[in-house]
Amino acid sequence: MKNNKIKIVGVIKDKPQLILDASEYERRRYETKLVAERKSGTEDVLILQFDGSAMQEEDFEKLEAGTCVIVAGEIRTENVREIVPTAPTVKIFIAAGKVQIVEAITEKQNVVKLCGHICKDPRARGTSKGIHITDIMIAVKGKKNVSFIPCICWQNVADAAGKLKKGTYVEVEGRFQSREYKRAIEGSAPYLMTAYEVSVAQLGVAEDDAEQKDE
Numbered sequence: 142m143k144n145n146k147i148k149i150v151g152v153i154k155d156k157p158q159l160i161l162d163a164s165e166y167e168r169r170r171y172e173t174k175l176v177a178e179r180k181s182g183t184e185d186v187l188i189l190q191f192d193g194s195a196m197q198e199e200d201f202e203k204l205e206a207g208t209c210v211i212v213a214g215e216i217r218t219e220n221v222r223e224i225v226p227t228a229p230t231v232k233i234f235i236a237a238g239k240v241q242i243v244e245a246i247t248e249k250q251n252v253v254k255l256c257g258h259i260c261k262d263p264r265a266r267g268t269s270k271g272i273h274i275t276d277i278m279i280a281v282k283g284k285k286n287v288s289f290i291p292c293i294c295w296q297n298v299a300d301a302a303g304k305l306k307k308g309t310y311v312e313v314e315g316r317f318q319s320r321e322y323k324r325a326i327e328g329s330a331p332y333l334m335t336a337y338e339v340s341v342a343q344l345g346v347a348e349d350d351a352e353q354k355d356e
Contacts, residue, residue: 143256144255144256144257144281144282145215145216145254145255145256145257145281145283145288146213146214146215146252146253146254146255147212147213147214147215147216147235147251147252147253147254147317148211148212148213148250148251148252149175149177149187149211149212149235149250149251149252149317150177150209150210150211150212150243150246150248150249150250150251151175151176151177151178151187151209151210151212151246151251152175152176152177152207152208152209152210152246153173153174153175153176153189153204153205153206153207153208153209153210154173154174154175154176154186154206155173155174155206156173156204156205156206157171157172157173157189157191157201157204158171158172158173159171160172160190165193166193166198166201167192167193167194168192168193168194169192169193170190170191170192170193171190171191171192171193171201172188172189172190172234173189173204174186174187174188174189175187175188175189175210175212175235177249177251177317178246178249179249179251179316179318180249185251185316185317185318185319186319186335187234187235187317187318187319187337188232188233188234188235188337189212189234189235189237190217190234190235190236190237191212191214191236191237191238191240195214195237195238195239195240196239196240196241196242200240200242203242204240204242208242209242209243209244209245209246210240210241210242210243211240211241211243211250212235212237212239212240212241213237213238213239214235214236214237214238214239215235215236215238215283215288216233216234216235216236216253216255216281216288216290216317216339217233217234217235217236217283217288218231218232218233218234218288218289218290219231219232219234220232229334229335231289233290233291233337233338234337235317251316251317251318252314252316253313253314253315253316253317253339254312254313254314255279255281255290255292255312255313255314255339256281256310256311256312256313256347257279257280257281257282257290257310257311258279258280258308258309258310258311259277259278259279259280259305259306259307259308259309259310259311260278260279260280260289260307260308261277261278261307262306262307263275263276263277263302263303263305264276264277265299265302265303272295272296273295273296273297273299273300273303274293274294274295274299275293275294275298275299275300275302275303276291276292276293276294277291277292277294277302277305277311277341278290278291278292279292279311279313290338290339291336291337291338291339292313292315292338292339292340292341293338293339293340293341294341294344295340295341298341298342298343298344301344302341302344305346309346310346310347311344311345311346311347312344312345312346312347313339313341313343313344313345314341314342314343315339315340315341315342315343316339316340316342317337317338317339317340318337318338318339318340319335319336319337320335320336320337320338321333321334321335321336322334322335322336
C-alpha cells in the first residue's frame with residue numbers, strides 16, 4: 142500500500158517456520174528473522190513474515206540460514222495473545238509481499254515510507270551527550286486493520302516532531318531497526334528487551350484529507 146512501504150536487503154537468520162497452515166502453498170504463512178546491516182556496520186535483526194505467494198515454492202525450498210534476499214512489503218503490528226512479563230505485548234514485523242533470493246548483497250538498503258496519524262502525544266527527551274530525541278507513534282491504516290508503528294526522531298527532526306500533537310497526519314521516511322535495552326520489574330533483576338521501530342530521517346506534515354491519502 143502507498144501509505145506503508147518497506148524495501149530491505151538482508152540475510153535470512155534461520156530456516157522459515159510455518160505459522161499458518163493451508164492446503165495451498167500460496168496461502169501458507171512463514172516466519173523467520175532477517176539480518177540487515179546498516180552502513181555503520183550495526184546489524185538489525187528483524188521479524189519477517191510472508192505468505193507462500195511472496196515467492197515460488199521451488200525458491201522457498203532454497204531459503205535457509207545465510208540466504209541473501211531482497212524483501213518488499215510493509216510494517217505491521219499485532220497484539221501478542223500470550224502475555225509474558227519479560228516479552229513485548231505487541232509484535233512489530235515486516236509483512237513481505239515479495240521475497241527475492243540474490244547471490245550476494247551488493248548494496249545495503251533499508252527504506253521505509255509511512256503515512257498516518259500520530260496517535261499519542263510525542264515524547265521528547267535528551268541523552269547525556271546532548272542528543273535530542275522524540276518518540277512518536279503513527280497509526281497506519283491497512284486494508285483490514287490499523288498498525289501502530291513506533292518511530293524515533295533525532296536532532297532537528299526530533300525538535301520538529303516534539304511540536305506536533307496527537308491526531309496530526311504525517312509522512313515519514315526512514316529505516317526499520319531493532320534496538321536492545323534493559324527493563325526492570327520491581328523486585329526482580331533487569332532483563333534484556335528488543336525494541337523494533339522506524340528511525341526517521343525525514344518528517345512531513347500533511348494538511349490534506351487523510352482518507353484520500355490512504356486510498
